[in-house]
Amino acid sequence: MFVLVVGGGKVGYYLAKELIENSHEVVLMEKDRDRAAQIADEIGSIVVAHDGCEGKYLGEAGCARADIVAAVTGDDEDNLVICQMAKRHFDVPRTIARVNNPKNEALFRHLGVDEIISPTRMILGSIEQDIPVHELLHLAALGEGELEIIEAHLQDGSPAIGRAAGDLTMPVGCSLFAVVRDGIASPLLPDMRLRVGDKVIAIGPSECSVKLHEQLIGAVDVEASPTV
Amino acid sequence: MKIVIVGAGRVGSVLAEAYDAAGHEVVVLDLSTRAFDRLPSEFRGSAVRGDGTDEDTLRRAGASDADVFLALTEGDNRNVMAAQVAAEKLGIGKVVAKINDPVRAAAYADLGLAALCRTTLQADAISAYLGLGPLGLPSVIEPTGSHHGGAAHAPLAESLDGAAHSQEA
Numbered sequence: 591m592f593v594l595v596v597g598g599g600k601v602g603y604y605l606a607k608e609l610i611e612n613s614h615e616v617v618l619m620e621k622d623r624d625r626a627a628q629i630a631d632e633i634g635s636i637v638v639a640h641d642g643c644e645g646k647y648l649g650e651a652g653c654a655r656a657d658i659v660a661a662v663t664g665d666d667e668d669n670l671v672i673c674q675m676a677k678r679h680f681d682v683p684r685t686i687a688r689v690n691n692p693k694n695e696a697l698f699r700h701l702g703v704d705e706i707i708s709p710t711r712m713i714l715g716s717i718e719q720d721i722p723v724h725e726l727l728h729l730a731a732l733g734e735g736e737l738e739i740i741e742a743h744l745q746d747g748s749p750a751i752g753r754a755a756g757d758l759t760m761p762v763g764c765s766l767f768a769v770v771r772d773g774i775a776s777p778l779l780p781d782m783r784l785r786v787g788d789k790v791i792a793i794g795p796s797e798c799s800v801k802l803h804e805q806l807i808g809a810v811d812v813e814a815s816p817t818v
Numbered sequence: 819m820k821i822v823i824v825g826a827g828r829v830g831s832v833l834a835e836a837y838d839a840a841g842h843e844v845v846v847l848d849l850s851t852r853a854f855d856r857l858p859s860e861f862r863g864s865a866v867r868g869d870g871t872d873e874d875t876l877r878r879a880g881a882s883d884a885d886v887f888l889a890l891t892e893g894d895n896r897n898v899m900a901a902q903v904a905a906e907k908l909g910i911g912k913v914v915a916k917i918n919d920p921v922r923a924a925a926y927a928d929l930g931l932a933a934l935c936r937t938t939l940q941a942d943a944i945s946a947y948l949g950l951g952p953l954g955l956p957s958v959i960e961p962t963g964s965h966h967g968g969a970a971h972a973p974l975a976e977s978l979d980g981a982a983h984s985q986e987a
Contacts, residue, residue: 643895645921667871667895671922674898679925693872701902 591615594656596642596672597663598622598629601688605662607633617651643671645679653680662688673703695731725807726799738796742806744788750806756780761801764794822847822884824870824900825891831856833888838863845879871899873907882908889915894922901931920955927959934958
């Protein structure tokens, strides 16, 4: 596959390196000439020392025949523009943007970027998994951002404990599809009885979180509800 | 009209002053409060320090019911992103983004954003002054296509179009 990587920071550098090791064709664009020369010294002449946000240089770097464009600069707005130019102007089938501000994820998806990688969100998710206060954890947004994958950590006092998964009343368009029990993931079957410590994975529209919370965690205490 | 201007640089502050004096409701946003030094002391609009690409900041600044949104920061991409938030998330009808890269300006006009390209604007002004005629490249590019999630924007008002021209040239 031909992958055009824009942004020669740490992420872009290691990404390009790994892709080459996996026998993909790679071009890396980095606008800082010194940094571009340094990368070229280390991994070979695949570096274009130009700004990947400029339409002219994207074209010269072969954007029109790229299978994938990965925009991994440190600036969200640059990554958005690179992906939109690639998608709309050069008909690239698959665009991937790095997003630093998690709030931009839904916007970028709405504006046509195919895949969004948010390191901030991943670290946040990892931290929140260790903090029991957030019993409902939003793992990922899908589609245009209307659907979410949500994890519910069942604890003592949850109305779902001891009940069969099929007996729970789920909001319209929301379904429970997997359970992680003792570190092992398995499909959540309707006759499976839920236990304390289970992590139930649900998919549904974002607005169903309140109902999910009621069913799996307990009634939402409006005053003390965590901002999930 | 309610006019939101992101970027209180030379162009942004000149337009803010002019529209405010003409009786419009003007909101100016900039990342740096020092930029607001360019606004005259009699400026009656609001000057908000904040990121004009951030939806929450724009809403807090009162941009959600604006009639016109001008993205005039130094960065093409910041302008593109701010303009798209304005058009898509806030539903503002008339959105203009300053995009100095002519290729990008044309591409975003195809996407339904009105783009103002200083590069071609100045090149044309110089050629006209020298009597060599215009270069044939558009400077204020009307949106030709429709934006990703919405309809094409209405053409710009004559007054606004004219003002943008005279300030830059």
